[in-house]
Amino acid sequence: MTNTEAIDTRISCRAYTDEPLDEGTLDKLRTYVDELVAESGLRFVLVGPSDGGATLKLSGRMFSGNVSTYLALIGPDDNDTRERFGYYGEKFVLYATTLGLGTCWVAGTFDRASVVVPLADDEVIHDVIPVGNAPAKQPFAQRTIRAGLRRRDKKPETLYQGHTSLAHAPAWIRAGIQSVIKGPSAVNQQPVVFMHDARGLRATLPNAKREVAYTDLGIAKLHFELGAATEGMHGSWQWGTKGVFA
Ligand SMILES: Cc1cc2nc3c(=O)[nH]c(=O)nc-3n(C[C@H](O)[C@H](O)[C@H](O)COP(=O)(O)O)c2cc1C
Structure with missing residues (x-):
């Protein structure tokens, strides 16, 4: 599965089967997380079924089934992180999707005390990402939750401000923004607006009210990059809302 296919297939998976991940899959995830830690310098901890069998407690209002494997995102309490x-x-998330696994970004609806990772004084748990086997079809309750959130999808043109309307913007910008809309964001707020002017293309947060919008910003930047690349534009972002795509 390519990244583009993973972007098209991914959903926030809120139901998991009891079938544990097999050792081969766990090994792949562990290797990938080691690479991510080395590349990013961030503290990603993959908590597996072998870690005392502790189960992540996700809100029963949103999720069904137990997840014993999850990624904990731990670090200082700032927007850059x-x-x-x-x-x-x-x-x-996209890598796990290529392995056929279900994942969900979770910043709010989980019990932080159920995360069995020791924290340093300056660290907080930003998010967890459960990863597990998904049922062939999400149960009715979880499909309803997702449909309700996705009903608020923004129109692509509202995520772009440039010299022209989005319809007349280069194909790589349109592809980038399509890929962003398919991506996850907290409560599906899709807060990132792409501004294109003499300074270049920037990913901004004009109306963001919550700090978690900065996580949405990082997700949107990755999705934009992958979408733009499908139209031959291989660029990368500087960090921050003032950072440009080069
Ligand atoms: C940073 C972040 C935090 C999120 N936190 C939660 C959460 O606490 N609980 C939850 O059920 N979904 C959470 N989500 C999932 C979003 O609701 C979901 O991405 C959005 O509704 C779009 O739906 P989709 O991911 O299924 O395409 C979060 C997503 C992101 C990106």
Whole structure:
């Protein structure tokens, strides 16, 4: 499965089967997380079924089934860290999707005390990403939750401000923004607006009210990059809302 296929297939998976991940899959995830830690310098901890069998407690209102494997995103309580976690954490999500696994970004609806990872004084748990086997079809309750959130999808043109309307913007910008809309964001707020002017193309947060929007920013930057690449534009982002795509 390519990244593009993973972007098209991924959903926030809120139901998991009891079937544990096999050792081969766990090994692949462990290797990938080691690479992410080395690349990003962030503290990603993959908590597996072998770690005392502790189960992540997800809110029963949103989720069904037990997940014994999850990624914990742990670090200092600042927006730069949030953005970087968004970018690199979404790489993990897309990788797990290529392995056929279900994942979900979770910043709010879980019990932080159920996360069995010791924290340093300056660290917080930003998010967890459960990873597990998904049923062939999500149960009715979880499909309803997702449909309700996705009903708020923004129109692509509202995520772009440039010299022209989005319809007349280069194909790589349109592909980038399509890929962003398919991506996850907290409560499906899709807060990132791409501004294109003499300074270049920037990913901004004009109306963001919550700090978690910085995680959405990192996720959107990765999705934009992957979408733009399908139209031959291979660029990368500087960090922050002032950072440009080069
Ligand atoms: C940073 C972040 C935090 C999120 N936190 C939660 C959460 O606490 N609980 C939950 O059920 N979904 C959570 N989500 C999932 C979003 O609701 C979901 O991405 C959005 O509704 C779009 O749906 P989709 O991912 O299924 O395409 C979160 C997503 C992101 C990106």
